[in-house]
Amino acid sequence: MPPPLLQGPVHTLLKPPPPPPLLLLLHLLITLLPTTTSHTSSTTSPPPLSTSLSQWQSARATYYAASDPRDSVGGACGYGDLVKAGYGMATVALSESMFERGQICGACFQIKCVDDLRWCIPGTSIIVSVTNFCAPNYGLTSDDGGKCNPPNKHFVLPIESFEKIAIWKAANMPIQYK
Numbered sequence: 001m002p003p004p005l006l007q008g009p010v011h012t013l014l015k016p017p018p019p020p021p022l023l024l025l026l027h028l029l030i031t032l033l034p035t036t037t038s039h040t041s042s043t044t045s046p047p048p049l050s051t052s053l054s055q056w057q058s059a060r061a062t063y064y065a066a067s068d069p070r071d072s073v074g075g076a077c078g079y080g081d082l083v084k085a086g087y088g089m090a091t092v093a094l095s096e097s098m099f100e101r102g103q104i105c106g107a108c109f110q111i112k113c114v115d116d117l118r119w120c121i122p123g124t125s126i127i128v129s130v131t132n133f134c135a136p137n138y139g140l141t142s143d144d145g146g147k148c149n150p151p152n153k154h155f156v157l158p159i160e161s162f163e164k165i166a167i168w169k170a171a172n173m174p175i176q177y178k
Helices: 009-014 021-032 049-054 096-102
Strands: 056-063 091-095 108-115 126-134 154-158 175-176
Touching: 091 096, 096 126, 108 154, 126 154
Parallel strands: 056 154, 091 126
Antiparallel strands: 056 175, 091 154, 108 126, 108 175
């Protein structure tokens, strides 16, 4: 005679918990990513994917404070209402040297504040999705106000995200990203 099926509170405690929705989404994205070959030429080659994803790189970050809820709608990537689309405030606009003419839309970055003990919140990092473009200001030099001018690597975050890694008074912070 076969053993009886396990049921009851002990059996339910032994079941693994379901994976979090974000983990399922990341797994789905990874498994569905197409493997294609580019047929365009480039004068520079990007670093190997395995090293660029695992190594921290330097950049700077600022924030914006939306004065009107409509300010969080839209963006250069065309996602519409970011809250309704599921992004919430975990979004970022990238400078021209990083935006890749929109090819990077939807990419995720882990960001942490560095090198400023006064303003950084130690041991914290955030994950954000690219939803917008930070336009250059060629009326200012790259080192004097033109934060999104080439060759600067710059992230512009909603204040709600910025305040998870730094004190808002910090304004233009050194960060690392991967």
